Amino acid sequence: MATNKLRPDDKRFSHEYAQLNGHKYHYLLAKPESGHFKGTIFLIHGWPDCSFAWRYQVPMLLEQGLRVVCMDMMGYGHTDVPKVPPESIHLYGYKRASDDIAALAKELGAPRIILGGHDWGGMVVYRAAQWYPDLITHVFSVCTPFFQTSTTYLSTQDLVAGYLPQFGYQLQLAGPDVEAAVQSKEDVTNFLKGMYGGRDKNGKVMFQPETGVDVNVMKGGMGMTPLLDEKELEYYVQAYTKSGIHGACKPCPSLGYDLRGATMADDRTVNWYRTREANFKDELKITKTTVDVPVLFIIATKDNVLKPEMARGMGKHIPKLTRREVPASHWALWQTPDKVNEAIKEWLQGVVF
Numbered sequence: 001m002a003t004n005k006l007r008p009d010d011k012r013f014s015h016e017y018a019q020l021n022g023h024k025y026h027y028l029l030a031k032p033e034s035g036h037f038k039g040t041i042f043l044i045h046g047w048p049d050c051s052f053a054w055r056y057q058v059p060m061l062l063e064q065g066l067r068v069v070c071m072d073m074m075g076y077g078h079t080d081v082p083k084v085p086p087e088s089i090h091l092y093g094y095k096r097a098s099d100d101i102a103a104l105a106k107e108l109g110a111p112r113i114i115l116g117g118h119d120w121g122g123m124v125v126y127r128a129a130q131w132y133p134d135l136i137t138h139v140f141s142v143c144t145p146f147f148q149t150s151t152t153y154l155s156t157q158d159l160v161a162g163y164l165p166q167f168g169y170q171l172q173l174a175g176p177d178v179e180a181a182v183q184s185k186e187d188v189t190n191f192l193k194g195m196y197g198g199r200d201k202n203g204k205v206m207f208q209p210e211t212g213v214d215v216n217v218m219k220g221g222m223g224m225t226p227l228l229d230e231k232e233l234e235y236y237v238q239a240y241t242k243s244g245i246h247g248a249c250k251p252c253p254s255l256g257y258d259l260r261g262a263t264m265a266d267d268r269t270v271n272w273y274r275t276r277e278a279n280f281k282d283e284l285k286i287t288k289t290t291v292d293v294p295v296l297f298i299i300a301t302k303d304n305v306l307k308p309e310m311a312r313g314m315g316k317h318i319p320k321l322t323r324r325e326v327p328a329s330h331w332a333l334w335q336t337p338d339k340v341n342e343a344i345k346e347w348l349q350g351v352v353f
C-alpha cells in the first residue's frame, strides 16, 4: 500500500491554481481514473508542510471514488505569501482559511465537501465546519484535537505557562529568530530534515517542543530524515524556497519585532503562529460551541506536541465522534500511512457513504 504513494512527478494529480478572495492558491487535484466521482474531499496540511503531505492518502481516497483537492495553505508552497503583518495577520487565520476553502469548493462546483486536516490543518477543519455547516458534511483530523472557541482571550504565553508547556516552540516561531536563521537553500534543507526527525552528527535532535528549533544544531548540518526519500525532500525544499527573497516588509511593532529585510522563504508560514489573537477576535462571532457533523479523530500516540491526553474531553463538543489511534509521532501521515489510511477508509465506508 505504502508503495502506492504519489511521487512528485506523478500523473495521478495535476497542479492547479485559483484566485480565492483575492489571493492566488496552488492546489493538487486528483480524480478517479473513470472521471466519475461520488464526492469531493479537501485536505489541509500543517506546519512545516505543504499539499504534498497527503501523498500516501490520495491514492486510497481515489480508490474510494472521491475527487481529492490538496491545498497549499496561505504562505506555503506555491500559494501567495502576503507579507503585510500585523494589519492583515487575519490572512493567516482559521476564518480566512475557511473562507478560501469555501471559495474553492464553489469554483470546483462542489456544493458539499468532506474535509480532512493534519496539525494546523486539523485546527482549520473543525473551525471550517463551524463557519460553513452547510458546505462541510464530514470532518477528519489527524493529531489535532478539538479546541473550543472562547469568549475570553488566552495568549500562547498563558497556555505555555499553564497546561501546555510543550507549546513553548510556538513562542519562538511567533518571534523573529527562526526565520532569521533559515535563509539559504542549505538552511531550508537542514531545517526540514531536522523538523522531520533527522539528527545531527552527534545524534542530537534539532527541535524540542518546550524550546523550539535549536539554531546551532541546525547550522551544524542535519542528517537525512527517515520519513522522506531524496526526491520528496527535494520537492519540499523547492516548496520552501520558491519565493526566494521577499525584500523589505513592514515592521511589526505591535507584535514586538521587526521583519524588515527578512529573506527566508519560510518566513510567512510562521505567520500561522502569530494569529492567536486575530483568530480569537474572528471567533467571537461563532455562537455554536459544538461541531455537529460526524468527525473522525486519529490520535498519534507518540506525538510529543499534540499529546493524546489533550483530546480527552473532545466528545463533549462533538456528538458524532469516532476515535482511532495510530502508533506514530507527529508525522503520522507518513510514518504509519497504512494504519492512517485504514482508519479513514473504515470511517468513509461506515459513516460517510
Ligand code: KJ1
Residues within 6 Å of the ligand: 046, 047, 048, 119, 120, 123, 144, 147, 170, 195, 196, 197, 205, 207, 209, 304, 305, 330
Ligand atoms: C508541530 C511538531 C515534531 C490552541 C492552538 C492549537 C494549535 C494546534 C496546532 C499546532 C500546530 C503546530 O504547531 N504544529 C507544529 C511541529 C514537530 C517533530 C519532533 N517532535 O521532533
